[in-house]
Amino acid sequence: MTARTWAVALSGLNGHMVDVEADLSQQTPGFDLIGLGDRALGEAARRVHNACRNSGLDLPRRKLTVNLSPASLPKHGTAFDLAIAIAALGTEGTLDASSLARTVHLGELGLDGRLRPVAGVLPALHAAKAAGFEHAVVPVGNEAEARLVPGLTVHAAASLAQVAVLHGAQLDDPGDPDPILIPEAPERPETDDDLADVIGQEDAVAALVVAAAGGHHLLLTGPPGAGKTMLARRLAGILPDLDEEAALEAASIRSLMGESLTTLERRPPFVAPHHSASIAALIGGGSRIARPGAIAMAHGGLLFLDEAAEAPRAVLDSLRQPLESGTIEIHRSEFTARYPARFQLVLATNPCPCGAFGVVGEECVCPPSAIRRYASRLSGPIRDRLDIEVRVARVSAVQAMAQERGRLSTAQARDRVVAARERAALRWHGLPWRLNAHVPGTWLRQGEHRIAAGARAPLDRALQRGSLTLRGYDRVIRMAWSVADLDGADAPALEHVGRALYLKKGMMT
Known part of the structure; x- marks a missing residue:
């Protein structure tokens, strides 16, 4: 009279196992679904009824109660349909109870009994694997994504009838319906953008390499046409490939957004939302x-915000907490969703509303008050969280027409960045950090890797004069370690600290 199987409820990237219990009680027909589900889940009873009937599977003609436990956990979406249907069919004893109890079921039911793909299969199955499950059933459209989870036996089905047969149902012909597939996501285009294409911006290129080596945040300021966007896109190209853990987290977020995943993408994502x-x-x-x-x-x-000064100030200020913690928590009255958000921020902005302030050969028509208001759109707390500030000048006609390319190619820069990050990872081995930008300031100032007093003298004077906050002081120390890693030095020397301070206070190319 009772059957049970398993599904997964997602809260952010965190998956929680849900015990789907079905029970027959009184003789009066009915179908009650309990367990704190949303509206989409509340409509599952209708989908289950029609899908079972059209698949040649009869539901019991008695009062059927399906409970999603724990009942206090909010549950969203249609991915519970398959588990609900299988548990309901199992109450009459025609399915193998032990097979149901050891299997996780994910999938939405169509009225014709076919299984529709659902979002979030990758993080859901990771949670199932962590909970000790070894078997999972998913729609055919999610098969490739599900097989990215190692150590889990995945059964892909096109219909409810095929799942029932998998658990021991006796059907003359379960059928072989056309599977419902997710449209394939467009492949990330392979670009031929190379760092060597950047000419006349050698100091800016050097700043990009430091930013990539330590994971530092960057502000690019300059007139229109100076190459701010070009530099930001080249920065994405010199970042090293993601490791296994980071690649799985990035893929899990894409899975939650409903993208079709077939392979584990190793290149770091580049996200550039509009300033509005x-x-x-x-x-x-x-x-x-x-x-x-x-x-x-x-x-x-990389998160790239072009025309950052045109964005509402409240939008930019909302980045302050994620920049410090590397996570974002979204609180609602019934639930809290937590997502990883350890990104590298690049902001690009013009020096004034007309873009000509400080440009040689052009006249700025903005009054001083407008220039000050425009600059203040990037609030002090946001600027304090940026490690590197680069003022980018326009390339001259002589430089633009020259046949020579830049001194550093993308491949060469990436090799230097990889080597620097390996030095940092070796230094922080056994500690919860791998990049210099993630190391807490108190640890750098007081730990065993504290910079020698003579090397940090200019930094101490800047803090004493008030030209640096303590947060800015810590960021310069982190950058000094990145500069030293690029040079192959064991510890930052005076020139490394000076270079880092120069990058923090704003450099003019």
Whole structure:
């Protein structure tokens, strides 16, 4: 009279195992679904009824109660349909109870009994594997994504009838319906953008390499046409490939967004939302389901905000907490969703509303008050969280027409960055950090890797004069380690600290 199987409820990237219990009680026909589900889940009874009937599988003609336990955990979406249907069919004893109890079922039911792909299969199955499950049933459309989870036996089915037969149902012909597939996501285009194409910006290129080596945040300021966007895109190219853990986290976020995953993408993501994006679009949100925003999509990679001064100030200030913690928590009255958001931020902005302030050969028509207001759109707390500030000048005609390319190619820069990161990872071995930008300031100032007093003398004077905050002081120390790693030095010397201070206070190319 009772049958049970398993599904997964997602809260952000965290998956929680849900015990799907079905029970027959009184003789009066009915179908009750309990367990704190949303509206989409409340409509599952209708989909289950029609899917079972059209698949040649009869539901019991008695009162059927399906409980999703724990009942206090909010549950969203249609991925519970398959587990509900299988548990309901198992109450009459025609299915193998032990097979049901050791299997996780994910999938939405169509009225004709076919299984529709669902979002979030990758993080859901990772949670199932961590909970000790070894078998999972998913729609055919999610098969490739499900097989990215190692150590899990995945059964892909096109219909409810095929799943029932898998668990021992006796059907003359379960059928072989056309599977419902997710449209394939467009492949990331292979670009031939090379760092060597950047001419006349040698100091800016050097700053990009430091930023990539340590995972430092960057501000590019300059007139239109100076190459700010070009530099930001080349920065994405010199970042090293993601490791296994970071690649799985990035893929899990893409899975939550409903993308079709067939392989594990190793290149860091590059996310560039428009400057008119809202706070919810940037950090994530939603009333019933908290969807990840641009900062979560950029996890492990680069978030580029062009025309940053044109964005609403509140939108930019919403980045302050994620920049410090590397995560974003979205709180709602019934649930809290947590997403990783360890991204590298690159902001690009003009020096003034007309873009000509400080440009040789051009006249700025903006009054001083407008220039000050425009600069203040990047608040002090946001600027304090940026490690490197680069003022980018326009390339001269002589440089533009020269036949020579830049001194450093993307491949060469990436090799230098990889070597620097390996030095940092070796230094922080056994500690919860791998990049210099992630090391807490108190540890750098007081730990065993404290910079010698003579090397940090200019930095101490800047803090004493008030030209640096303590947060800025810590960021310069982190950059000094990155500069030293690029040079192959064991510890930052005076010239490394000076270079880092120069990058922090704003450099003119």
